[in-house]
Amino acid sequence: MGEGRRRHRGLILSTAASRAAWLAVGLLAAGCSVDRAGLGGGTGGTGATPPLIDAAGTGGSGSGGAAGTIGNGGAGATGPAGTTGAAGTSGAAGDGAGGDGAAGTGGTSGAGNVAGTNGPGEAGTTGNAGRGGTTGAAGTTGAAGTTGAAGTGGGGMICGNPTATTECQLCMNAGGSCVNGVCTFACGTACNPCPGDVLCPKGMPCSVDCPAFGCTGKIDCKDATTCTIRCGDNACTGAITCGGSPCDVTCAGAGSCRGGVDGSGTMNTITCSGASSCQGRVSCNGTSCRAICMGTLSCNMGIQADGASNTISCRGNGSCNGRVRCSGNTCSTDCTGPSACAMGACCTAATCTRMPQTLQCR
Numbered sequence: 001m002g003e004g005r006r007r008h009r010g011l012i013l014s015t016a017a018s019r020a021a022w023l024a025v026g027l028l029a030a031g032c033s034v035d036r037a038g039l040g041g042g043t044g045g046t047g048a049t050p051p052l053i054d055a056a057g058t059g060g061s062g063s064g065g066a067a068g069t070i071g072n073g074g075a076g077a078t079g080p081a082g083t084t085g086a087a088g089t090s091g092a093a094g095d096g097a098g099g100d101g102a103a104g105t106g107g108t109s110g111a112g113n114v115a116g117t118n119g120p121g122e123a124g125t126t127g128n129a130g131r132g133g134t135t136g137a138a139g140t141t142g143a144a145g146t147t148g149a150a151g152t153g154g155g156g157m158i159c160g161n162p163t164a165t166t167e168c169q170l171c172m173n174a175g176g177s178c179v180n181g182v183c184t185f186a187c188g189t190a191c192n193p194c195p196g197d198v199l200c201p202k203g204m205p206c207s208v209d210c211p212a213f214g215c216t217g218k219i220d221c222k223d224a225t226t227c228t229i230r231c232g233d234n235a236c237t238g239a240i241t242c243g244g245s246p247c248d249v250t251c252a253g254a255g256s257c258r259g260g261v262d263g264s265g266t267m268n269t270i271t272c273s274g275a276s277s278c279q280g281r282v283s284c285n286g287t288s289c290r291a292i293c294m295g296t297l298s299c300n301m302g303i304q305a306d307g308a309s310n311t312i313s314c315r316g317n318g319s320c321n322g323r324v325r326c327s328g329n330t331c332s333t334d335c336t337g338p339s340a341c342a343m344g345a346c347c348t349a350a351t352c353t354r355m356p357q358t359l360q361c362r
Helices: 002-029 166-173
Strands: 177-179 182-186 206-210 219-221 227-231 240-242 247-251 261-263 267-272 282-284 288-293 303-305 309-314 324-326 330-334 345-347 351-355
Touching: 166 177, 166 182, 206 219, 219 227, 227 240, 240 247, 247 261, 261 267, 267 282, 282 288, 288 303, 303 309, 309 324, 324 330, 330 345, 345 351
Parallel strands: 182 206, 206 227, 219 240, 227 247, 240 261, 247 267, 261 282, 267 288, 282 303, 288 309, 303 324, 309 330, 324 345, 330 351
Antiparallel strands: 177 182
């Protein structure tokens, strides 16, 4: 039994040796060498030679390596991977809008131990962006238009007929108008609004006309060569001083001349004809002084006449109810109006005349 088994094992070994012999013959026929390690191991596949790098990025066209025969021994060693071809260079910038180049086809993979080479296609070059159009030249700026000549002033209102004299200039500076050599204040008009005091210039005639409720400031006419002042209803509420020859003040409006009137010219005439006019004190001097109070309740703050020749007339109803005083060379006092001169009339002039004769100084 032991010998028989050995024979059986020898037969098996003999059979294996026979098979190995046939395999060696097959391998020699296929052009393969037998590894010195013995017939037990198969031969490993030879690695493919790395392909050369194409200039300008063209991939090498390698063929796949032959598949290694797998022996009964250890697995054949894997060949090195094939190298990738150099990347293609970008194309030069082109004129106009270029299209995209066709992408190169990939290389074939190496079979078995041989590394596959890159495919033959080159990476398509990207077309250059087209050059932009040239920028149009900037338009030239038009020359600036010349400024039109200033329009001539409209035919504005000419106040009076001014002359090139110092007095006329002073008159206009004071808000008056030179009219035929007279400084005129037509107060309340566009030429002479008279918002405040009225000052007549020295050395020329002056005329002041105040409408109803006009001339709320003082009126100074004492330095004019002649002076004429007229006051409407409730006008001339400030003090009035009058000079020159003549000096004429007419308070015709009701309630006018409430601030008093002083005539200091050579020939002075103060007329208070409006009702309740001249509620301030009336006074005058000079060569001639005339005070005429003919309005109802006019001159009720009294009269003082100190001229060389004085005339006082109180004929208005209830007029001159204040003190009446007269001096100078001559003085004539007329208090014949109803209830006039309620406080009497006093005269210290060289010659005094009273009417009515019963009029007493109180």
